[in-house]
Amino acid sequence: MFFGIEWDTSSQWAFAVSIFPILLHGLVITLEATVVGFFIALALGLVLAALKSAPTRFIRWPAKLLTEFIRDTPLLIQLFFLFYVLPEFGLTLPAFLTGALALGVQYSAYTSEVYRGGLEAVASGQREAARALNLAPARTFTHIILPQAIPRIIPALGNYLVSIMKDVPVLGVVTVLEMLGVARIIGDRTGGYLIPLTMVGGIYLILTIIASLGVRYLDTHLPKRGLSLK
């Protein structure tokens, strides 16, 4: 029994059908961790991107080094680091939040590059034209640069959302009961790993296929020449 739901080991099919709602409980946690981690990554990535385009190199270089460091070290170690180190500084977060924070930190390195790449891809003539028309820098950014950068940024961010979802099982090591962790517990208790693990793989496959179709839809339907922000 798990999450108050009994499993039925009378036959393989009955077993698969009976554990499906249990896995869905885990799936909810997986999706929650994905969304929370994604929003942390969006926010931290923005901070990193801003630091990397700071006017002085004494901020720019450390920010670039930090991005490289985060990107080149494993999520698992970063997760353990946060899990064991934060409490020593008096910050004890629930395992779920620590996990989401680790996902957010790891992916902030990627999202910061997405922002930067998206902004830099706007043709330099656009900036020059805005200057020639005497637009204020703030107005140039919000009305000229951003509307053209966003259609490039959003699909790339969507791809990282899918990557985050595939990394959520790592959070199982700090006792977050996401879908794979739930499947393992079912396997431990019944000795039948094959069916729960295969079902988790199947659910993941369905989710990522749906998500990739969504990203592709965004990619083709966002106006290429810029988005009106009005």
Added chain:
Amino acid sequence: MEWTSYLAPLAQGAWVTAQLTVYSTILGGLFAFAFGLGKLSHNPLLKGFSVAYIEIFRGTSLLVQLFWIYFALPILGQAIGLDLRFPPVAAGVAALALNIGAYGAEVVRGAVQAVPREQYEAATALNFTGRKRLWRITLPQAIPEMMPTFGNLAVQNLKDTALVSLISLGDMAFRAEQIRNFTQDSVTVYTLVLFMYFGMALVVTACMKLLERYVGRWRAAGR
């Protein structure tokens, strides 16, 4: 305990991590070429198999694949009368290579498709056989284009090796966890390990850059 006393066990773990990275990256590279070219094949069976492989291993989580190979495959083997129990090293290398190979296969496919059509037409006009066209025309032009992404994938693979510690393989992440359990000195251990992974990633990046420069010579002159 002094932090220097952690270095010996961590170095042992680093050696395991390095070996896992090298083996699974090479094996993954082979999968990438086999299935990337397979996806472009005109043979529907070969094409279908390659597409299924790429979708399954890109569409599910690496940890799911690792656990499936390590925990579920032996049970499946039992059911069909085969011994599919693998030691953790084999399961780890297989999962890492299959996973990174699927990502690599898409890179190979993209780079091969990016070779200009005229190149194929010229090869056909010169009466090249299919195999000669692949080895002499397509791959020498496509491989240099794959290298930057392959470099990223190799670093990705190094980071992913940390996950094999979860099937109790004695890599760097596993040693770190052991030392932490023993000394409770988490800050030092994990800071040290983060920097060791970073150092290894820099080495992997440098090696891939060297390789990139080497294969860069294959680019057709004058392009």
